[in-house]
Every structure is written in structure tokens, then in C-alpha cells.
Amino acid sequence: SQQGEEDPQALSIQEGENATMNCSYKTSINNLQWYRQNSGRGLVHLILIRSNEREKHSGRLRVTLDTSKKSSSLLITASRAADTASYFCATDGTSYGKLTFGQGTILTVHP
Amino acid sequence: DTAVSQTPKYLVTQMGNDKSIKCEQNLGHDTMYWYKQDSKKFLKIMFSYNNKELIINETVPNRFSPKSPDKAHLNLHINSLELGDSAVYFCASSPSIQTGPNTEAFFGQGTRLTVV
Numbered sequence: 041s042q043q044g045e046e047d048p049q050a051l052s053i054q055e056g057e058n059a060t061m062n063c064s065y066k067t068s069i070n071n072l073q074w075y076r077q078n079s080g081r082g083l084v085h086l087i088l089i090r091s092n093e094r095e096k097h098s099g100r101l102r103v104t105l106d107t108s109k110k111s112s113s114l115l116i117t118a119s120r121a122a123d124t125a126s127y128f129c130a131t132d133g134t135s136y137g138k139l140t141f142g143q144g145t146i147l148t149v150h151p
Numbered sequence: 152d153t154a155v156s157q158t159p160k161y162l163v164t165q166m167g168n169d170k171s172i173k174c175e176q177n178l179g180h181d182t183m184y185w186y187k188q189d190s191k192k193f194l195k196i197m198f199s200y201n202n203k204e205l206i207i208n209e210t211v212p213n214r215f216s217p218k219s220p221d222k223a224h225l226n227l228h229i230n231s232l233e234l235g236d237s238a239v240y241f242c243a244s245s246p247s248i249q250t251g252p253n254t255e256a257f258f259g260q261g262t263r264l265t266v267v
Contacts, residue, residue, distance in 0.1 A: 073255060073256075075258075077192075080261075081260060081261070082155075082241060082258040082259050082260045082261050083194075083241065083243075083256075083258040084258070085255040085256065085257070088254075088255055126192060128194065130194075136182070136199060136201065136206050136207065137182055137184070137199070137245045137254065137256065138184075138196055138199060138207055139184075139186075139196065139256060140196070141193070141194040141195070143191065143192065143193050144192050
């Protein structure tokens with residue numbers, strides 16, 4: 041069964057604005073990861089946050105994790121047209137790297 | 152050098168045919184995966200191998216058979232292709248599961264399979 045639910049399904053913003061995407065999951069996890077997928081391409085890992093972490097930063101990315109609410113958010117600050125892509129959260133609750141993906145958020149950044 | 156490479160990138164074939172997708176990684180990882188992405192972009196794991204041994208086999212029809220000749224390669228063979236098999240198939244790899252679960256996965260560019 042699908043683990044993650046992402047919200048919103050689609051997000052359209054102007055360059056320079058911030059984009060926030062949310063992810064909810066159902067079972068306990070070791071970590072939660074965010075991936076980006078450009079149209080017609082593979083997935084690129086963005087950031088991993090462990091279950092005992094609450095917030096993590098990487099460049100313009102900020103990820104939060106609330107294990108009590110089983111939710112995470114990805115914030116992209118000062119967005120650029122090149123950030124246009126689908127963004128997926130994925131949870132790993134096993135000992136062998138099995139990722140369970142959400143359905144993704146399609147982000148469109150208008151120049 | 153491409154870290155995780157899949158061939159072919161596109162595959163169009165008729166129902167009933169048998170086809171294979173190849174995957175190779177040059178990252179020295181022990182663990183490799185096959186994921187399927189459907190038309191709604193939903194990604195689901197199919198198989199995982201760790202050092203040539205099958206460790207994950209999700210509910211996938213027997214027509215799908217993974218083969219790992221060595222830890223750098225994980226191929227996917229599909230028998231008697233059906234219309235519903237049309238999807239994008241992604242290969243991925245990650246460091247050995249013995250190093251712990253908190254590692255990222257590296258994905259290939261995908262193989263778009265169209266069954267007509």
C-alpha cells in the first residue's frame with residue numbers, strides 16, 4: 041500500500057517565491073528522503089532526514105520532520121525556473137533500503 | 152561516467168513478447184533495486200538484491216524475473232508482456248545494507264516500456 045501522501049499535488053509559483061511541499065506517512069520510519077524528478081528523467085536525491093532529527097538544511101532546501109504527526113515538509117527558498125520538477129518524499133522503515141514513495145508534487149516555477 | 156545506467160531508454164514491443172532491461176552501476180554499491188513508475192507517476196519497489204542475493208520481492212507477477220550476474224548488474228526480464236506492463240522502470244543502487252539503513256539511493260534514467 042502507498043505510504044506517503046503529498047500535498048499539494050501541484051504547485052505553481054513565480055521565480056523568487058518560496059515553495060512548500062508536505063508529505064504524510066503511515067508507519068514508523070528510519071528516515072525520510074526527498075527526491076526530485078525532472079520531466080523524462082530519473083530521480084535525484086535531495087536530502088535525507090533521520091527519524092531522530094527534526095530539521096535539516098541543504099542550500100536552499102529546508103526539511104522538517106514531525107514523527108508524532110508522521111509528516112514532513114520540504115521548503116525551497118528563492119525558487120528558480122530550474123526548480124521546476126516533480127518532488128517525491130520517500131520513507132525507509134526497513135533495514136534494507138526499501139523506499140516507499142509518495143505520489144509527488146509537481147512544482148512549476150514561472151520566470 | 153554515468154553512475155547508474157539502464158538500457159534501453161525506450162522499449163516499444165507487442166503483447167506477448169519477452170524483453171529484458173539491463174542495469175549497471177559503477178558506484179561500488181552492494182544493493183540494487185528495480186522500481187516501477189506508473190502513468191500517474193506512482194513509484195513502487197519491485198525487487199532488491201544485495202550482493203547478488205534477492206532480499207526484496209514485492210507482489211510482482213512471476214512474468215518478471217530479476218537476474219544479478221554480479222553486484223554491479225541487475226537485469227530485469229519480462230515474459231509474455233501485457234498492456235498493463237507499460238510503465239517507466241527505474242533501476243537504483245545504494246551502499247551495502249550492512250552499513251545501515253540511512254543511505255540515499257541513486258537512480259538510473261529509466262526505461263520507458265510501451266506494450267502495444
